[in-house]
Amino acid sequence: MKVSIYRYNPDTDREPSMKEYEVDTQGKDLMVLDVLNLVKEQDPSMAYRRSCREGVCGSDGMNINGKNGLACITPLSEVAPGVKEGKKPLVLRPLPGLPVIRDLVVDMTMFYNQYEKVQPYLQNDTPAPAIERLQTPEDRAKLDGLYECILCACCSTSCPSFWWNPEKFLGPAALLQSYRFLADSRDEATEERLSRLDDPFSLFRCHGIMNCVSVCPKGLNPTRAIGHIRSMLLERGV
Amino acid sequence: MVTSVTSLGRNGLYDWLIQRVSAVVIAVYVIGMLGFLIAQPDLDYGTWSAFMGSVPMQIANTLLLFSVAAHTWIGLWSVTTDYLTSLTFGKAATSVRLVVQMAIALLLLVYLLWGLLMIWGGA
Numbered sequence: 001m002k003v004s005i006y007r008y009n010p011d012t013d014r015e016p017s018m019k020e021y022e023v024d025t026q027g028k029d030l031m032v033l034d035v036l037n038l039v040k041e042q043d044p045s046m047a048y049r050r051s052c053r054e055g056v057c058g059s060d061g062m063n064i065n066g067k068n069g070l071a072c073i074t075p076l077s078e079v080a081p082g083v084k085e086g087k088k089p090l091v092l093r094p095l096p097g098l099p100v101i102r103d104l105v106v107d108m109t110m111f112y113n114q115y116e117k118v119q120p121y122l123q124n125d126t127p128a129p130a131i132e133r134l135q136t137p138e139d140r141a142k143l144d145g146l147y148e149c150i151l152c153a154c155c156s157t158s159c160p161s162f163w164w165n166p167e168k169f170l171g172p173a174a175l176l177q178s179y180r181f182l183a184d185s186r187d188e189a190t191e192e193r194l195s196r197l198d199d200p201f202s203l204f205r206c207h208g209i210m211n212c213v214s215v216c217p218k219g220l221n222p223t224r225a226i227g228h229i230r231s232m233l234l235e236r237g238v
Numbered sequence: 239m240v241t242s243v244t245s246l247g248r249n250g251l252y253d254w255l256i257q258r259v260s261a262v263v264i265a266v267y268v269i270g271m272l273g274f275l276i277a278q279p280d281l282d283y284g285t286w287s288a289f290m291g292s293v294p295m296q297i298a299n300t301l302l303l304f305s306v307a308a309h310t311w312i313g314l315w316s317v318t319t320d321y322l323t324s325l326t327f328g329k330a331a332t333s334v335r336l337v338v339q340m341a342i343a344l345l346l347l348v349y350l351l352w353g354l355l356m357i358w359g360g361a
Binding site for chain 2: 160161164165168197198199200201202203204205230233234237238
């Protein structure tokens with residue numbers, strides 16, 4: 001099958017280009033990461049990130065035939081019709097909207113900066129009890145669909161609002177985490193958290209186009225979380 | 239927290255709410271106007287003039303005017319802050335954005351005043 005990969009080495013290349021490779025998958029429905037490993041054997045200069053190879057670490061987020069996803073858990077048969085059979089090329093590009101360090105490796109600083117802004121940790125100033133802070137099963141259930149995020153950046157880098165304002169709009173990943181702590185019965189900083197989201201950019205740049213939902217490899221729904229935060233702001237504001 | 243001097247309410251929630259409320263006003267007006275036009279297949283100037291000159295329609299038109307102005311401002315403000323940025327215009331971005339935003343604001347203000355004159359200027 002044909003594989004077309006975005007190549008860019010800022011030390012030697014004037015501009016990025018797409019390089020074609022021919023890979024023998026023996027008709028198997030390999031994961032995209034397996035194909036990348038085969039390409040790496042042919043051309044060791046090609047750079048990409050990967051670690052756990054089972055969709056847990058979030059390292060190998062990339063743009064696969066136009067859609068962001070994790071290479072390690074995306075089988076060729078799910079990329080696009082005809083890719084597995086070799087009728088269509090597999091096209092791999094770095095996550096859109098972030099600066100490229102080299103080939104498929106992007107600089108995630110802007111993404112992490114936004115994550116840091118939502119203060120993604122439990123804030124509670126009451127003295128800790130002898131055992132852990134307890135939570136009812138109902139309150140714990142509110143965190144389902146929020147805590148599972150692995151910060152792979154597939155969602156934020158598929159969001160046009162994040163492309164245009166990566167320093168002002170927090171992006172779906174950070175907002176999902178923001179709601180994870182707003183929804184936590186043990187967290188006491190709700191008011192401070194909400195007051196930091198009330199401007200026209202941080203949260204309200206979300207226009208609900210749901211690209212984030214369609215690409216999330218963990219099946220999470222940042223748009224719904226953003227809607228919940230908006231409702232909390234509305235309740236607080238009117 | 240991002241401070242934004244030129245957004246309408248300088249607050250995301252406020253802008254978001256105005257955008258929704260003004261959209262409802264515009265939608266209700268359009269549906270009502272379509273209803274009137276369908277119910278009046280032989281519309282002549284006299285009927286139209288009497289209809290638009292009635293106090294309920296003067297109020298409805300004023301509401302529509304303010305809704306369109308606010309809705310347009312919030313929408314175009316979003317568009318300018320999305321596309322007229324340093325990504326597209328480099329160092330000139332702030333000047334370009336400011337000039338375009340002021341032009342839009344001025345145009346909307348003219349429309350608003352002109353519209354009010356038409357609605358309430360009377361004959």
